[in-house]
Amino acid sequence: MDNNNQQTWEPKIYAFLCNWCSYEGADLAGGGRRIYPANVRIIRVPCSGRIDPVFILKSFERGADGVLVSGCHPGDCHYTEGNYFARRKFVLVKKLLEYVGIEPERFQARWISASEAIKFVETVKEMTENIRKLGPNTKLVKNIKEEITCQ
Amino acid sequence: MRIGVFICHCGTNISGVVDVVKLAESISHYPGVVISKENKYMCSDPGQNLIKSAVKEYNLDRIVVASCTPKLHENTFRACLEDLGLNPYMLEIANIREQCSWVHSDNPELATKKAEDLIKMAIARVRFAKELTCSKVTIERRALVIGGGVAGIQSALDIANAGYHVTLVERTPSIGGRMAQLDKTFPTLDCSACILTPKMVEANRHHLIKILTYSEVEEVSGFVGSFEVTIRMKSRSVEMKKCTGCGMCQSKCPVKVDSEFDEGLSKRRAIYMPFPQAVPNIPVIDRANCRYFLEKKCGVCKKVCPSDAIDYDQEDTILKEKFGSITIATGFDLFDHSAYGEYGYGKLKNVITSIQYERLVNSSGPTGGHIIRPSDGKEAKKVAFISCVGSRDNKMGKPYCSKVCCMYTAKHALLLKEHVPDAEAYIFYIDIRAAGKNYEEFVYRVQENYRVKYIRGRVSKIFEEGDNLIVRGFDTLSGESIEMEFDLVVLAVGVIPRKDSDSFARMLNISLDANHFVGELHPKLAPVEKNTPGIFLSGSCQYPRDIPESVAMAGAAAVKSLSLFAKEFLTSEPMISEVNTSICTGCLNCKNICPYRAINEEEIKDLDGKIRIVAKVNETICRGCGTCVASCPSQCINLKGVSNEQILAAIEAL
Numbered sequence: 001m002d003n004n005n006q007q008t009w010e011p012k013i014y015a016f017l018c019n020w021c022s023y024e025g026a027d028l029a030g031g032g033r034r035i036y037p038a039n040v041r042i043i044r045v046p047c048s049g050r051i052d053p054v055f056i057l058k059s060f061e062r063g064a065d066g067v068l069v070s071g072c073h074p075g076d077c078h079y080t081e082g083n084y085f086a087r088r089k090f091v092l093v094k095k096l097l098e099y100v101g102i103e104p105e106r107f108q109a110r111w112i113s114a115s116e117a118i119k120f121v122e123t124v125k126e127m128t129e130n131i132r133k134l135g136p137n138t139k140l141v142k143n144i145k146e147e148i149t150c151q
Numbered sequence: 152m153r154i155g156v157f158i159c160h161c162g163t164n165i166s167g168v169v170d171v172v173k174l175a176e177s178i179s180h181y182p183g184v185v186i187s188k189e190n191k192y193m194c195s196d197p198g199q200n201l202i203k204s205a206v207k208e209y210n211l212d213r214i215v216v217a218s219c220t221p222k223l224h225e226n227t228f229r230a231c232l233e234d235l236g237l238n239p240y241m242l243e244i245a246n247i248r249e250q251c252s253w254v255h256s257d258n259p260e261l262a263t264k265k266a267e268d269l270i271k272m273a274i275a276r277v278r279f280a281k282e283l284t285c286s287k288v289t290i291e292r293r294a295l296v297i298g299g300g301v302a303g304i305q306s307a308l309d310i311a312n313a314g315y316h317v318t319l320v321e322r323t324p325s326i327g328g329r330m331a332q333l334d335k336t337f338p339t340l341d342c343s344a345c346i347l348t349p350k351m352v353e354a355n356r357h358h359l360i361k362i363l364t365y366s367e368v369e370e371v372s373g374f375v376g377s378f379e380v381t382i383r384m385k386s387r388s389v390e391m392k393k394c395t396g397c398g399m400c401q402s403k404c405p406v407k408v409d410s411e412f413d414e415g416l417s418k419r420r421a422i423y424m425p426f427p428q429a430v431p432n433i434p435v436i437d438r439a440n441c442r443y444f445l446e447k448k449c450g451v452c453k454k455v456c457p458s459d460a461i462d463y464d465q466e467d468t469i470l471k472e473k474f475g476s477i478t479i480a481t482g483f484d485l486f487d488h489s490a491y492g493e494y495g496y497g498k499l500k501n502v503i504t505s506i507q508y509e510r511l512v513n514s515s516g517p518t519g520g521h522i523i524r525p526s527d528g529k530e531a532k533k534v535a536f537i538s539c540v541g542s543r544d545n546k547m548g549k550p551y552c553s554k555v556c557c558m559y560t561a562k563h564a565l566l567l568k569e570h571v572p573d574a575e576a577y578i579f580y581i582d583i584r585a586a587g588k589n590y591e592e593f594v595y596r597v598q599e600n601y602r603v604k605y606i607r608g609r610v611s612k613i614f615e616e617g618d619n620l621i622v623r624g625f626d627t628l629s630g631e632s633i634e635m636e637f638d639l640v641v642l643a644v645g646v647i648p649r650k651d652s653d654s655f656a657r658m659l660n661i662s663l664d665a666n667h668f669v670g671e672l673h674p675k676l677a678p679v680e681k682n683t684p685g686i687f688l689s690g691s692c693q694y695p696r697d698i699p700e701s702v703a704m705a706g707a708a709a710v711k712s713l714s715l716f717a718k719e720f721l722t723s724e725p726m727i728s729e730v731n732t733s734i735c736t737g738c739l740n741c742k743n744i745c746p747y748r749a750i751n752e753e754e755i756k757d758l759d760g761k762i763r764i765v766a767k768v769n770e771t772i773c774r775g776c777g778t779c780v781a782s783c784p785s786q787c788i789n790l791k792g793v794s795n796e797q798i799l800a801a802i803e804a805l
Contacts, residue, residue, distance in 0.1 A: 027220045030249025038261040050777030079776035080746040
């Protein structure tokens, strides 16, 4: 995606979804033909516990304007308790991102079950709108082209 | 690296929105992509043949299919690769139907752009795909059943009848469980003991069933196919081989304590069999109450035993055995009604629980089947039955319906009328829930033929006045307040999880549901399985169950064990964690957070001969959640199939 052109700029959102709940929830949104903004790029992971904070930082570094992480509801994890570990990590990541100046709206953690297509759609809509208002993310972004020319 | 990209039209489901022809063209120029093709239906035989011929023609080693969700056809395409002799995990699916064409039909241009992005991400991921294989694991073809109630007995019988060894572990001195305490069963009014005892005896005589009563499971480790279980057989203080079950000891024992089996309505001795039909028919000494153990006096039972079976020095036996599967049939406890102030905090003598009433009406019970009041031994002529005591009550933290109470309360009222024909029965209820074969007809019969009066409304207060009890309540159908005098009040106490269910779950490393019952794998499609493979559920440990349901669950759980035993070997999950021991620092962060206890420490020898500790993943236990990977500070543990490299490549693809 081209982030440099302000006029055609569209928010780019990465969504890390767990295989068993949230990914299925997104699939269900498709089955129900629920229209949502085409700004989200879904990355399937087995469990929200699989999401390494590095993935989130890397996403911002690579020009993501927002990152959504979502797993099964607490107590419903396919792997019993992976989402509890995820939750603890996300709290810290959120603080870290705020510390480096990334607006809190850009990083969202949700629990979306396989039956909550509407919640997924609403989350994506809400995030896209919020990020559109904020404009492109500039923090943490690594401009590879610039780096290459510097070298 | 030779990647082939295959884009599906899915009829018009995808191609109606996404410009697949243009997409195939633009993707074909992407680095690493050798060939990019589109087809009407990739999952169909012609579609798969297209993939197969392309793989051969262009010598492809990795495949990306852009189609519907991987949940639908990932396995189809994996099989397709396997047919070609490629490793089935050299595949990545780009979900451009559910997560693109179907949800972005309002903007075909952006949808096509997104589809391209998704395919690029899949290509990036497949570049780091590695060949994965499953390893084979042998199966210990023996089953452990925990809990000797009707669910456990039936499960053990079903497995043993199929020809496999079963060990049935029961905590109390006899198998039989709750069903042995019941008088009659609804809605057929079969005598509970009469239908249960033959099963108990059958289990006891079965040459493939080993019954361990007065025993508890203390530790479980291992995994499906080979659980290592430690069982503590508590000392009975009676030698099982010598004892003939004559009962001389318990008739001469001087100590009397409340009988658990009769729910405190009668006394048992310190050396006792819980009930006459107990299996095995061998007493135990309750050391907490025995005078020999408390004061080193007495010793009467040893003196009178004709077969010299009493052994005061007997010690607990620890048994370590391997099992292929574990069936949990630990049953339930009953709600303690002393939490209800309006019902007298459990202090009113003539307010009894439903299970006490079962013992009262039982002809082999403490009163010989006479329904008499605990306070003065008078026959009860007017009895109130109150339902939903500790169920459907948020105040008590029990929001769920205990399911069996409506039916047994109807049965109790009927039995009252049969035992004392001129008695009056009143049932205070919220709703009558009689969903089950012949249940509704039964309730109707109780109302019509036995003239039991149903009053819809909760009771607000029960208090003593003279010898009798006054029940105050509100009839929500007539809108009138009620104040009536009764001889006896029976509370339909709710079914609750075993009080030690939390520690039990920790021991087995399994999850409980919100009400602390043992949670099932899937509420609809896997009701007798746990998320830990090889652990199955039977009976009321999962949710309040009546007898037919418990027996049905027992059979279902047995089949799950049997289908496991029928396999030649188990295959491990290929997408699991692996440790790069050369950089593992041995911090064992991963070991501490693994939800399956699949990671252990291992000593390895370095190149310079030094011994150091690293993490080791047990391939059969690991389920591939990847929580360990995300917590490894040195990134030395990785998830096969969903590696850090793959995810980072997907992020970097755009």
